[in-house]
Amino acid sequence: MRSVLTRHVFRRIIYGTFHSETICWCNPWIHQRFRTRKCLPTSTVISRTIFGFARQPARKEKPPDYDPGYKEMLELSQALAKHERPPPRSSLAKAFTSFVIDRHLRQSLSVDDSQIGSLLMTFRYLRDTQTDEEGLGLSTEDMVNTMELLKVSKSKEPEELVNHIALARTLYEEVDRLGDMAGEDKDKALNSLIKILALKRKPEEARELLQKYWDDDPRVIEVSQWKNVLVGFALVGDQEQMVSTIVMMEKHGIPFDSQVHQAIIAYYTRTSKDVEMTKKWYEFGVAMGLEPTRRTDLGVLRLCVYNNELVWGEPILRSLLDHKLQKTPNDIKVSWMLILQWAAAKGKRFEEIDRLLNLLVQKSQEKGLHVRPDIDMINPLIRLATFKNDAYAAERYLALGLKRGLQPDHKTRLLQFEYRINSGDLDGAKAAYDELKDKEYEMFDNLAPLDRLLVALCNQKPIRHDMVMELIEDCNERNIRLGPDAVAALSLLHLQRGELDNLVDLLNTHAYRFSPKQRAIIRNVFVEYCLDRSMLTAKIWDAYNILRRTFPELDLETRTKIMSEFFERGRSDMATHVFGHTRHLDMPNMRPTIDTYVLCFEGIGNAADAESLVLVYNMLKIDNTLEPDTKLYNSLMLAYMGCGASGASLLFWDDIMHSREGPTYNSIQIALRACESAFEGERQARDIWSRLKRFEIRVTREIYAAYVGALAGSSLFDECVELINNAEKEAGYAPDVL
Numbered sequence: 001m002r003s004v005l006t007r008h009v010f011r012r013i014i015y016g017t018f019h020s021e022t023i024c025w026c027n028p029w030i031h032q033r034f035r036t037r038k039c040l041p042t043s044t045v046i047s048r049t050i051f052g053f054a055r056q057p058a059r060k061e062k063p064p065d066y067d068p069g070y071k072e073m074l075e076l077s078q079a080l081a082k083h084e085r086p087p088p089r090s091s092l093a094k095a096f097t098s099f100v101i102d103r104h105l106r107q108s109l110s111v112d113d114s115q116i117g118s119l120l121m122t123f124r125y126l127r128d129t130q131t132d133e134e135g136l137g138l139s140t141e142d143m144v145n146t147m148e149l150l151k152v153s154k155s156k157e158p159e160e161l162v163n164h165i166a167l168a169r170t171l172y173e174e175v176d177r178l179g180d181m182a183g184e185d186k187d188k189a190l191n192s193l194i195k196i197l198a199l200k201r202k203p204e205e206a207r208e209l210l211q212k213y214w215d216d217d218p219r220v221i222e223v224s225q226w227k228n229v230l231v232g233f234a235l236v237g238d239q240e241q242m243v244s245t246i247v248m249m250e251k252h253g254i255p256f257d258s259q260v261h262q263a264i265i266a267y268y269t270r271t272s273k274d275v276e277m278t279k280k281w282y283e284f285g286v287a288m289g290l291e292p293t294r295r296t297d298l299g300v301l302r303l304c305v306y307n308n309e310l311v312w313g314e315p316i317l318r319s320l321l322d323h324k325l326q327k328t329p330n331d332i333k334v335s336w337m338l339i340l341q342w343a344a345a346k347g348k349r350f351e352e353i354d355r356l357l358n359l360l361v362q363k364s365q366e367k368g369l370h371v372r373p374d375i376d377m378i379n380p381l382i383r384l385a386t387f388k389n390d391a392y393a394a395e396r397y398l399a400l401g402l403k404r405g406l407q408p409d410h411k412t413r414l415l416q417f418e419y420r421i422n423s424g425d426l427d428g429a430k431a432a433y434d435e436l437k438d439k440e441y442e443m444f445d446n447l448a449p450l451d452r453l454l455v456a457l458c459n460q461k462p463i464r465h466d467m468v469m470e471l472i473e474d475c476n477e478r479n480i481r482l483g484p485d486a487v488a489a490l491s492l493l494h495l496q497r498g499e500l501d502n503l504v505d506l507l508n509t510h511a512y513r514f515s516p517k518q519r520a521i522i523r524n525v526f527v528e529y530c531l532d533r534s535m536l537t538a539k540i541w542d543a544y545n546i547l548r549r550t551f552p553e554l555d556l557e558t559r560t561k562i563m564s565e566f567f568e569r570g571r572s573d574m575a576t577h578v579f580g581h582t583r584h585l586d587m588p589n590m591r592p593t594i595d596t597y598v599l600c601f602e603g604i605g606n607a608a609d610a611e612s613l614v615l616v617y618n619m620l621k622i623d624n625t626l627e628p629d630t631k632l633y634n635s636l637m638l639a640y641m642g643c644g645a646s647g648a649s650l651l652f653w654d655d656i657m658h659s660r661e662g663p664t665y666n667s668i669q670i671a672l673r674a675c676e677s678a679f680e681g682e683r684q685a686r687d688i689w690s691r692l693k694r695f696e697i698r699v700t701r702e703i704y705a706a707y708v709g710a711l712a713g714s715s716l717f718d719e720c721v722e723l724i725n726n727a728e729k730e731a732g733y734a735p736d737v738l
Contacts, residue, residue: 605642
């Protein structure tokens with residue numbers, strides 16, 4: 001085998017690189033590698049207190065807060081990706097069950113696509129690695145509970161539902177495989193699967209499954225599944241299949257009755273809020289001879305109020321008031337509520353609504369019915385004003401209730417909280433929040449208003465830091481989960497104020513519970529901060545370190561931008577560290593590519609940072625995932641030239657010459673520039689020039705100028721003058737300043 005060492009030794013002898021320009025241990029710029037890195041300062045000052053007392057203990061960083069069981073499932077994912085040993089099966093089975101139970105206990109928390117993907121991966125691993133002795137590690141009840149969790153998931157986009165459907169099918173297949181051992185759980189799993197398929201954009205498959213088992217044994221299937229299939233087709237907008245399903249239902253002896261009609265209308269009024277489809281299917285039911293239920297009419301009227309469809313809804317309102325509402329106190333209150341909302345939607349003034357309410361009370365007393373207004377009649381008016389972004393009207397309605405002695409309840413305060421934020425009244429919103437907090441209301445079913453308040457306070461100039469921290473402390477005491485927008489705004493605030501400890505605690509508390517899309521909202525704040533040229537370099541370095549630790553999924557493109565930002569700031573040492581962090585990632589799609597190496601070497605060359613050059617070049621030599629090409633060798637030549645080692649840079653010219661790709665015009669120009677300052681560079685320059693002539697390669701203006709410079713670097717002025725005078729004849733270019 002040819003000796004690589006001998007080849008390099010002879011190259012250096014030929015090019016004279018054994019002198020001051022060589023990369024050897026006697027070269028002083030090599031020994032810079034032993035110096036302390038600029039971006040990692042260390043303090044040598046030793047201080048102590050009297051007798052060692054009064055010394056504050058080191059602050060302990062708050063550990064990342066994961067949902068129960070989720071951390072173990074993530075560890076499994078990483079282990080499988082790295083081909084490492086996964087966690088024990090018993091630990092994974094316990095983690096799977098813990099996560100599902102936690103979500104059932106906290107019903108306000110949904111399950112995102114990434115969490116469903118972790119559940120699917122964990123279940124498949126447990127299934128594929130089970131033995132006769134250990135079994136699956138999960139009971140059929142655990143599997144059914146997981147399917148129940150899938151039914152209430154709020155994911156809607158088709159790409160987000162792939163894992164939902166795959167997990168539902170996998171769970172049902174396992175329960176079905178157990179047969180009679182599953183007992184009643186088998187029927188529960190079947191019904192859950194049909195509902196999941198129907199409501200997750202697979203209604204045709206759900207209908208086929210429903211028909212199959214309905215024909216075999218109707219007792220196994222819940223009748224409500226037909227409603228789910230209808231709603232599923234409504235979800236995908238397939239009206240023809242909805243009608244076909246109704247025909248199938250009638251063939252199976254299931255009539256299209258008022259309850260089925262109610263389910264369809266409920267979808268259009270609550271979920272899609274589609275006025276035209278609501279009208280179409282409401283009239284379809286009437287044409288079929290159905291009497292819409294009271295709940296159907298109430299949903300339709302609410303849609304009319306909020307979408308200004310009062311003319312179409314007027315007959316429905318009259319029918320409901322005259323025939324479907326009884327003379328009981330509760331029904332009377334419902335009728336008053338509808339009448340007041342209808343008047344407000346028509347634009348009646350507050351005085352008119354007040355007189356209307358007095359009239360309703362008076363008529364009720366004349367009939368001997370002692371019904372009094374309550375706050376539940378005022379809240380819909382405030383909600384309507386909030387929907388219209390009319391804070392003044394909302395306050396007037398609230399005053400109308402207070403005038404009658406109707407004290408606000410938690411719903412009123414939540415509405416007040418929301419419309420004050422919409423109007424920019426942050427002090428008023430904070431006062432409404434304090435009312436909720438003091439009365440211990442269960443207010444946090446919807447965290448959007450609180451998130452918006454924190455975002456607004458963080459964006460306010462000047463920032464009211466005390467109020468922000470008061471809200472944060474209260475959220476921590478109540479264990480309230482903030483949304484990604486609020487966490488992003490608070491992260492930026494902590495970065496700007498240099499409160500890194502608080503920032504790390506905030507991220508460890510919330511960031512690990514978000515979905516990938518939600519984490520991207522926070523991550524983008526850090527990226528924008530790192531790329532902001534107005535920020536101090538030290539602050540950007542701190543932000544980057546928190547970013548890479550908290551968001552290891554940071555993509556290669558963004559890491560490359562941050563590396564380039566440090567190069568442009570003149571901190572090649574920090575840029576090299578960014579490159580090193582990227583180089584040591586485990587995921588293949590996030591490791592540096594040839595283009596990343598090229599940018600790094602070019603930046604090092606511009607900064608003349610010999611220490612960083614040695615580090616990155618050593619990384620390249622042990623990187624077995626890349627095959628160097630001409631572009632990479634070009635960047636290495638530029639880097640070594642920038643660090644004052646032109647002779648060493650010509651070693652890579654030989655690599656280019658012996659490569660399959662061969663040199664480019666840039667390679668030739670760079671090599672000639674290296675010859676300008678290399679020892680006996682004119683010899684190599686003449687060799688390159690003779691090759692160009694021999695192979696009749698077109699000489700560009702830049703290459704011609706580089707050749708003149710190479711000869712000038714060796715003080716061959718007479719030849720340089722001759723080349724300049726013959727430039728137009730030899731290369732077809734008139735001499736210029738270059």
